[in-house]
Amino acid sequence: MIEVKNLFFEYPGKLALRDVSLKISKGEVTALTGPNGAGKTTLLRGLAALHQPLSGSIRVAGIDVISNPRLCHEKVGYLADFFGLYEDLTVKQCLMYMARSHSITADGEPAAVNRAAARLHIEDRLHQRAGTLSRGLSQRLAIAQAIIHEPAILMLDEPASGLDPEARSQLSDLFHELSTQGITLIISSHILAELEEYCTSMLIVDNGEIREHRHVSATPAKQCTIEITLSHEDDSLIKFLKTRPGISSLKTEEAGLSFVFSSEKAQQAELLQAIISHQFPICHFAERKTSLQDVYLAKVNTQESTT
Amino acid sequence: MKWNPEFQRNIWLELTPHRLISMPIVLGIIFLMIYLQMVYLLEEYFYQGITITATFLFFILVVMWGSKLSSEAITSEIQDKTWDNQRMTTISPWSMSWAKLFGSTIFTWYGGLLCIAVLTISSSGISVTDNLQRASIFILAGLLAQSTALYISMVQFMGRRQIWRHRNTLGMLLGIILALPFIQYDIPSEDTIQWFGKTYNQSSFIIFTLAFLTGWTIIGIYRLMRKELQLANTPLVWLLFLIILPGYIVGFAESDADSMDQINLYLLITYFTTSLTIYLTILAEPKDPVTFRRLAFLIHHGGGRKILHHIPSWLSGLLLLGLVTLAITIRDIPIASPYNSPLISLNFFAGFLFIIRDIGIFLFFNFSIKPKRANTVSIIYLLLLYTVIPIIFLSLGLEPVSAAFNPWSTLKSITIISGLIQSAIMLYLVYYRWNALSGQAKNAI
Known part of the structure; x- marks a missing residue:
């Protein structure tokens, strides 16, 4: 569905993307993450044919984006991190405008408007002025505008920023719903926990390069995070664990420790036995489900320690 | 509908x-x-x-x-x-x-x-x-x-x-x-x-x-x-405008002028209108190094027609000006200068060289990570080069040195040699700065 090869993108004095290559299959939900200024927005805007790269190639839904940017716009829906709405228009007018702007015929327009409104659960707001909507509802309207032409791919840049927890939860449900409808989603976000349930892959961008692009389902197979709780503080456990093989990302937490370790039960049993035999005051040893956040942090930390 | x-x-x-x-x-x-x-x-x-x-x-x-x-x-x-x-x-x-x-x-x-x-x-x-x-x-x-x-x-x-x-x-x-x-x-x-x-x-x-x-x-x-x-333009329409505009102005010339005079007049007006638009477009258009790196990438990889899409308006204007200068030089159009001495077509060639130098000045100051008031600084330098410096040398009785900064001087050899040297220096400086700014982007090319 999306294929990027050797993409370079340069701003004056800064190489925002360097030799980026990636493939995203149809129907995938990709969490695009990375530190601030890593190049996420530049990558998304390049994929949406809003920016022209310095060199490289981008194919979206079989279209050469650099040669045919307007064809790409027909296939893609994009929502910027900071978006605006026509505040003096009603929700219905906003949707009608976007429908017509995407060459939806007069016959198909009412259905397209109603369908997009229904998908985003804003049918009851059609006659309300866009400027009077709450932040969450504005976000819904903006996404409804982005998908009114039934794009094969939807790209959203930091869609949850500035939303309250309830609106974020609703947004998560919405993305889940869109993904089940077969739309390929690329969601740039720092809040990985909300993408966890339905993300099929994660793309980590750092300093203009792809650090990691992996299927999320593959994450817990080999490694997991182990959490240990102690009855009282004992710094020597950290020293002990550092000497053990296969332990990484060792962190002190509020009531104990956590670290990334093998998910093999035998190895875990061996480690637990070693801890007990050294008489550390352990009262809890359990596998924590490896979250996107853990994978991301492990990757970024590894990168930082090597540089 | x-x-x-x-x-x-x-x-x-x-x-x-x-x-x-x-x-x-x-x-x-x-x-x-x-x-x-x-x-x-x-x-x-x-x-x-x-x-x-x-x-x-x-x-x-x-x-x-x-x-x-x-x-x-x-x-x-x-x-x-x-x-x-x-x-x-x-x-x-x-x-x-x-x-x-x-x-x-x-x-x-x-x-x-x-x-x-x-x-x-x-x-x-x-x-x-x-x-x-x-x-x-x-x-x-x-x-x-x-x-x-x-x-x-x-x-x-x-x-x-x-x-x-x-x-x-x-x-x-x-x-x-x-x-x-x-x-x-x-x-x-x-x-x-x-x-x-x-x-x-x-x-x-x-x-x-x-x-x-x-x-x-x-x-x-x-x-x-x-x-x-995100659609591409070729410079052809811009060139057409630069060719048609002087045609509109030539129409106001006296009707008894013969056709040869009208062609000469057309060339002269094209020279000046194109020069003016070169300055206006270089002021108006983005001049960051990225624009030129993209152009360099396409040239390097045989971009063909795509190269045309990335040519800045001032560059296409400069190419036209080069042709017009050549035509003026070949036709050796007689024209009186404000200095009351014959101004021969070589001055137009000198003027062309000085424009290349001026473009170099604009690019040099704009080729930085965060150019601050680059256009204003360039204009100040141009004012110094065209007015203050020649006047100082002239007042010191050093007319040949003053001629080195005046494309319309009667000391044509000095003017042309100076134009060649100055434009070459500026082009070198621009290339040097552009290269220094390239950094890792060179890998892209």
Whole structure:
């Protein structure tokens, strides 16, 4: 569905993307993450044919984006991190405008408007002025505008920023719903926990390069995070664990420790036995489900320690 | 007919029922006040008063307010973060261009057309043809002002996305200045104009001139809109403009000039108009190193036609200027210089070299990570090089040294050698700085 090869993108004095290559299959939900200024927005805007790269190639839904940017716009829906709405228009007018702007015929327009409104659960707001909507509802309207032409791919840049927890939860449900409808989603976000349930892959961008692009389902197979709780503080456990093989990302937490370790039960049993035999005051040893956040942090930390 | 969605959106926003009612009421009150003030005057003065008021109101509404609105047509979208949404639609560049131009100003046209209607009704003793000509001049002058304002605002933000205070002022002012003489034009007029040896009615010729200028401005808007919507332009249309504009000016030359003189005159005017546009375009267009790296990448990889898409306007202008300079040199056009000595075509060659140097100065200061006031600094350097330095050397009695900074000097050998050296130095400095800024981007090429 999306294929990027050797993409370079340069701003004056800064190489925002360097030799980026990636493939995203149809129907995938990709969490695009990375530190601030890593190049996420530049990558998304390049994929949406809003920016022209310095060199490289981008194919979206079989279209050469650099040669045919307007064809790409027909296939893609994009929502910027900071978006605006026509505040003096009603929700219905906003949707009608976007429908017509995407060459939806007069016959198909009412259905397209109603369908997009229904998908985003804003049918009851059609006659309300866009400027009077709450932040969450504005976000819904903006996404409804982005998908009114039934794009094969939807790209959203930091869609949850500035939303309250309830609106974020609703947004998560919405993305889940869109993904089940077969739309390929690329969601740039720092809040990985909300993408966890339905993300099929994660793309980590750092300093203009792809650090990691992996299927999320593959994450817990080999490694997991182990959490240990102690009855009282004992710094020597950290020293002990550092000497053990296969332990990484060792962190002190509020009531104990956590670290990334093998998910093999035998190895875990061996480690637990070693801890007990050294008489550390352990009262809890359990596998924590490896979250996107853990994978991301492990990757970024590894990168930082090597540089 | 397929309704332009952008135009429709503007109608929704601009022509609300309240506005549709309020405009004729406000205009009606103003005309009523004028009527009450002048009803006791002679009929002639009464109509004159109404005519002046209608003209003034048209100017305020269409030229001034319209220029303001059209200059904001896209900058307001950028500021309100809706422009990317529009760029992601499938609206064609042409539809987007005319919808922005006419849509953003439609309310002012509503009032302006009411003023023209009053002007026509109140015109006693003016023929239908004259009335039509006046209406055409007013409408075209309004369009010229608005399209100029939109074009200049687009040039200003093109490739930069910087929205600054007073961002729309320049375009608005230029639009108003261009349209003002035409709005003041007095109808009916028996005056005539000679153009390419033929006599034209002045009013008809003004309509032609306005249509010519407005047409080119709208073409300019369309081409910038294509760029905004990620479509490529070749420099051919720009070159066509640079070739046609001097042709329009040559038409005013004396009709008894023979064809050879007219060709020479055409070449000279092309030389000066192209030089001027080179300076204007290098000031206006983005000059960051990325633009040139993309060009270098395409040249390196045999980009073919794509190379044309990335050639800056000033560079295509410079290529044309090179050809014109060559033609002037070959034809050895005799022309008197302001210094009362024969100015031979080699000075035009020197002028060409100095323009290359000046372009180098602009690029040199713009090739930095965060160029601050690079254009202003470049202009200051150019002022020093063209005025202060030659004057100092001249006052010291060092005319040959002064000639090294004056392309129009009679000491042609010094001027040309100096031009060659200065342009070579600047090109080297530009390349050096560009290379230093390339960093890791070199890997991309």
